[in-house]
Amino acid sequence: MAVGILPVQSDPTLLADIRRYGKFDPTGCYQCGSCTLSCDLVGDSVTFPRRSLRFALLGLRQLLVENLDPWVCHDCGDCSLVCPRQSEPRISMLTLRRFLSAQYDWTGIASKLLQSKAWYLGSLLSVAFIVLFLIVGYHLWYVGMAAKDFATTPFGLDHMFPLMTYYTLTVILAPLLLLFSRVFRIWRLTMGGERQARVPLSLYVLEAWVYVYQSVTDSLMRKCPQKGRWLGHWMMASGVVMMLTIKVFALRWFQTDNLYPLYHPQRWLGYLATGLILYGLADIFAGRLRAQKEIYKESSFQDLIFPILLVLTVFSGIAAHTFRYDGFALTCHFMYALHIIIATPMLLVEMSFGKWSHMVYRPLALYFLAVKEKAAQQAPAAEVVPHAL
């Protein structure tokens, strides 16, 4: 059977479902194509980004969920600037990514967090209070410290090991495992349905480099006219990955009471990762303060909370480091506890269900699109059915 001719049903509830995830108002769109002409990421497509909006407006739920286009969009906003109907395709694509993220998550938690500020804030605060309880409990019952000594007894960092290693591995690896556990579901939704052509396994292997390459370089974003945006985004992502790698593989080396000279590689690696993250954050906040870029004109609640949490995590880490080197052991101890209380909910909630999940979804979508493209090139002509939309 030719691919793409299975009947599709219109779902009248789809629009309302999508709007639970943010602003989605392209109803004035008359398919003029100005957004397609303005977008630097269009490639060979003549329907990007309009096709996704069309699926949503027509209630074509299955086609929308199979669609990977929203992950190609890099949120620059050029399309919204030229849209004659003020349909704001950038914001619609942003909302579609949130909608799709919820479809990919088999736990159902992403759906609740992405729809509701109360759920999102509540989960962050709940995790923060649990971490506070764990820290207090650790000192009271594991270390055997009297409550009255909390404010007066200076501790080094070494006393936390080896428990701190297990804790850090759990907090970083659990969200990563959760994210990668969705890969099969995403494959099934976007590549494995009846409507999809069967793709030989060899193509998945041959195109696997796309996933790695896009994860490391985010090269598609370089096509955006605002070159500085790619640099800021890439530096922040690289800094975060470098910092997480340090925490997973070299925590004991970094969280130590040893004081190293300024030229020591342990210090420079930490400073490099911190500097990269700070550069990316400065770029985001400068853009928001100036509010000149279209991208910053409308943001979801979660998009605002994420950089704030990252700033608080970075500055509490810098403060703990500074107090340690200046000999303020007690203040360092409290600051480190605060650092953990902020960083843990950010990692558990954001990486598992929020903004950070696009670090896995976007390269995966580009990889699947590359596989689809190769499969289409190899398919017999009779199998290729032009898309009607």
Ligand code: SF4
């Ligand atoms: S520019 Fe606006 S009206 Fe034209 S196709 Fe794009 S979203 Fe629709």
Ligand code: SF4
């Ligand atoms: S926001 Fe930018 S990348 Fe996304 S569809 Fe519009 S022009 Fe293209």
